[in-house]
Amino acid sequence: MTTTAREPERVPAAPADSGGAATGAVYRGERLVPALMLAPVVLLLLAVVIGPIVFLIDTSLYRQNLFQVTPPRFVGVENYTYLFDTSRFTTSLLRSAVFTGTALAAEFVIGFALAAWVYRLRHLPGMALVRTALTTPILVAPIVAAVMWRFMYQPDFGVINHLLSLVGIPAIGWLSNTSIAIFSIAAIDVWQWTPFVFLIVLAGMHSVPEEYYEAAELDGAGFWRQTLFVTIPLLRRILVIVLLLRLIDLLRAFEVIVATTQGGPGDASYTLPVLIWETAFVSFEMGDAAAASVVLLVLVAIIITTLVRVVARSGVTGRQG
Amino acid sequence: MTATVSPTDSPAGTPADARKAARIAAGRAGPAWLLPLGVVVLAWLFPILWTALTSLKPEGGLTGLTPSFVFTPTLDNYIELFTERDYGRYLLNSLLIAGGATLVSMVLACFAAYALSRSDIAGREQIGMWILSLRMLPPISTVVPFYLILSGGGLLDSYVGLVGVYLSFSLPFAIWMLQGFFAEVPRSIDEAAQADGAGHLTILFRFIVPMTKSGLAVTTIFTFVFAWNEFLYAFLLTKDRWVTLPVRLGSTITPFQTDWGFLTAGAIVSFLPLVLVVFLLQREMARGVSLGAMR
Numbered sequence: 033m034t035t036t037a038r039e040p041e042r043v044p045a046a047p048a049d050s051g052g053a054a055t056g057a058v059y060r061g062e063r064l065v066p067a068l069m070l071a072p073v074v075l076l077l078l079a080v081v082i083g084p085i086v087f088l089i090d091t092s093l094y095r096q097n098l099f100q101v102t103p104p105r106f107v108g109v110e111n112y113t114y115l116f117d118t119s120r121f122t123t124s125l126l127r128s129a130v131f132t133g134t135a136l137a138a139e140f141v142i143g144f145a146l147a148a149w150v151y152r153l154r155h156l157p158g159m160a161l162v163r164t165a166l167t168t169p170i171l172v173a174p175i176v177a178a179v180m181w182r183f184m185y186q187p188d189f190g191v192i193n194h195l196l197s198l199v200g201i202p203a204i205g206w207l208s209n210t211s212i213a214i215f216s217i218a219a220i221d222v223w224q225w226t227p228f229v230f231l232i233v234l235a236g237m238h239s240v241p242e243e244y245y246e247a248a249e250l251d252g253a254g255f256w257r258q259t260l261f262v263t264i265p266l267l268r269r270i271l272v273i274v275l276l277l278r279l280i281d282l283l284r285a286f287e288v289i290v291a292t293t294q295g296g297p298g299d300a301s302y303t304l305p306v307l308i309w310e311t312a313f314v315s316f317e318m319g320d321a322a323a324a325s326v327v328l329l330v331l332v333a334i335i336i337t338t339l340v341r342v343v344a345r346s347g348v349t350g351r352q353g
Numbered sequence: 354m355t356a357t358v359s360p361t362d363s364p365a366g367t368p369a370d371a372r373k374a375a376r377i378a379a380g381r382a383g384p385a386w387l388l389p390l391g392v393v394v395l396a397w398l399f400p401i402l403w404t405a406l407t408s409l410k411p412e413g414g415l416t417g418l419t420p421s422f423v424f425t426p427t428l429d430n431y432i433e434l435f436t437e438r439d440y441g442r443y444l445l446n447s448l449l450i451a452g453g454a455t456l457v458s459m460v461l462a463c464f465a466a467y468a469l470s471r472s473d474i475a476g477r478e479q480i481g482m483w484i485l486s487l488r489m490l491p492p493i494s495t496v497v498p499f500y501l502i503l504s505g506g507g508l509l510d511s512y513v514g515l516v517g518v519y520l521s522f523s524l525p526f527a528i529w530m531l532q533g534f535f536a537e538v539p540r541s542i543d544e545a546a547q548a549d550g551a552g553h554l555t556i557l558f559r560f561i562v563p564m565t566k567s568g569l570a571v572t573t574i575f576t577f578v579f580a581w582n583e584f585l586y587a588f589l590l591t592k593d594r595w596v597t598l599p600v601r602l603g604s605t606i607t608p609f610q611t612d613w614g615f616l617t618a619g620a621i622v623s624f625l626p627l628v629l630v631v632f633l634l635q636r637e638m639a640r641g642v643s644l645g646a647m648r
Contacts, residue, residue, distance in 0.1 A: 063472065063473070063474045063475075065552065065553040065554065066467065066468035066471075066472035066474045066477075066553060067468070067474050069464035069465060069467060069468040069553070070464070070465050070468040070469065070474070070477075070480065072461060072464075073461050073462075073464070073465040073484075073524065073528065074480065076461070076520065076524065077484065077487055077521075077524065077525065080517055080518065080520055080521040081487045081490065081495075081521050081525075083498070083502070084495045084498035084499055084502065084521075085490075085495070085498075087498035087501070087502070088494060088495065088497070088498050091497070091498070146393070149386070149390060150390070152386070153386055153387065153390065156384055156387060158387065160635065162390065162394055164631060164632065164635055165394050165397075165398060166394060166397060167631055168398065168401060168624075168628060168631075169397065169398075169400075169401070170575075170578065171578055171582075171624060171627035171628060171631065172401070172582075172620075172624055173581070173582035173583075173584065173598075173599045173602075173623055173624075174582060174584065175582075175584040175599050175602065175603045176582075176599065176602060176620045176623060176624065177400075179602070179603075179616060179620065180400050180401075180403075180404050180617075180620060181400060183404075183407070183613055183616075183617070184400060184403060189420060190420070191403055191420040194420045223397070223400065227397075231571075235567070235571070239537070269533070270533065273529075273533055276485075277488075280488065280489040283491075284489075284491035284492070284493065286491070286492070286493050286585065287584050287585065287603075291603065305491060305493050308491075308493050308494060309493055312493075312497060318497060321497070322494075322497070325491065325493065325494030326494075328491055328493075328494060329490070329491070329494060332489045332491070333486065333489070336485070336486055336489055
């Protein structure tokens with residue numbers, strides 16, 4: 033099954049096989065129905081997504097405070113040049129990079145390790161229970177997760193410091209220490225989203241024919257070699273998709289920061305989304321906020337495009353690899 | 354990784370056969386690994402367990418200096434939630450909004466994902482990438498235009514307005530997930546069906562959808578969860594009638610005095626329906642996964 037050509041129309045038809053060529057022609061001809069299937073979605077998405085983006089870009093070119101009676105004034109790219117000149121913008125980029133990088137790496141390493149562990153134990157009872165149990169953090173609303181962890185992080189009556197004190201570790205200011213706060217927040221995201229990586233990778237491992245692992249086993253390949261030469265190549269596509277989804281979510285992570293530190297202490301967790309939120313809903317400078325939003329959009333778009341190119345080069349069809 | 358070879362695993366054959374079986378069995382780690390796994394899972398669930406525990410504590414026991422594990426449980430916080438704080442309404446609002454957004458998204462996404470992954474209409478790759486790119490939009494940057502557009506159309510704090518806004522993230526997500534699952538169904542299935550005279554709709558609903566049940570279940574669950582848990586849009590685009598559970602919960606956090614007993618009970622209420630959904634669909638997911646999507 034794995035050797036099935038994904039895109040038959042690209043496979044050069046054997047010259048003698050006129051039947052194959054005819055099938056290809058029929059296949060290519062059937063375009064109306066798929067186009068009709070896609071059209072409503074495209075139109076709907078144009079309305080609910082592209083409209084607001086155009087509006088956003090337009091807003092970013094005006095000086096506009098939501099609570100001032102003076103009408104918006106056209107200023108061109110002034111909002112952008114102002115943004116790039118401020119040190120808090122540079123800071124926010126740095127904080128976003130630290131937050132995203134830390135959480136993404138942790139989620140992938142832990143998620144992959146857990147999936148490999150559970151996959152190896154798949155013949156034992158209770159694995160469905162493990163899978164269901166590890167699904168639960170994903171189900172918690174980000175705002176609720178943030179609140180739960182803030183409760184546990186409390187310096188005086190929080191349960192984490194309480195448990196640490198039992199083994200003699202002094203109280204830690206999880207959210208008040210400037211060098212720890214951003215990692216404490218990243219830990220919340222890691223707790224919540226590592227299971228997502230785990231679930232998808234595990235499902236992917238189950239979709240790999242078991243004989244592959246058995247064959248690797250017989251060749252003397254240990255766990256790490258199996259991971260490197262069987263799991264990762266076969267699951268390349270699904271892994272990149274999960275990576276993409278997590279990267280996006282981390283770059284725009286918002287509730288988890290606003291409900292814990294609001295970007296503080298100082299500017300210790302002042303990421304780009306926090307900057308946008310503060311500019312828009314604390315200072316009400318809509319033009320500046322829109323400019324920062326556009327920067328965030330462009331930033332994410334660059335990363336996405338790069339990754340998508342990588343996937344395309346290594347074969348979008350995935351499982352043939 | 355000790356090899357625990359059960360009698361069924363090693364058929365009494367040649368020594369070579371036995372060695373082969375032993376090696377394969379070695380790839381399946383022994384039951385000794387269950388215990389540490391159990392510890393990891395329990396530790397992972399601790400925040401939820403702690404929240405549940407806190408929600409059952411009587412008032413006054415919460416801000417004490419040392420967190421207690423032993424106390425007389427009470428449902429006072431939950432009773433207060435539904436009698437005095439009208440939580441039933443917020444629960445229903447969340448259900449209607451997330452359910453509506455998920456239903457519309459899944460139906461449209463089935464068609465779109467089929468067209469994107471199985472047909473060769475012009476520009477399908479570009480359209481697919483475009484839809485993927487919509488998934489990355491930070492809600493923080495689109496909420497202002499949404500607010501202005503909805504208030505202009507008199508749709509602020511309305512069902513249609515909020516579900517429409519939710520489609521902006523749930524639809525691209527559903528399409529992207531589904532087309533990944535659809536793409537994994539071998540193309541030979543389509544060719545065989547086409548040879549038998551099946552049209553696109555038949556291929557989609559008679560072959561692809563039944564073959565990707567676990568993918569559909571997973572996609573539906575995640576689409577619903579994201580809509581159910583959404584905070585920012587609901588917070589800024591509703592006022593009273595359609596206030597959802599996360600918004601109600603989020604607005605109870607104050608920097609000075611937070612009623613943790615009430616808040617933790619609310620958190621459990623927002624979370625339990627989702628656990629229920631996952632448990633109901635667990636069999637579907639497990640079956641799909643174990644069949645390895647027909648490969």
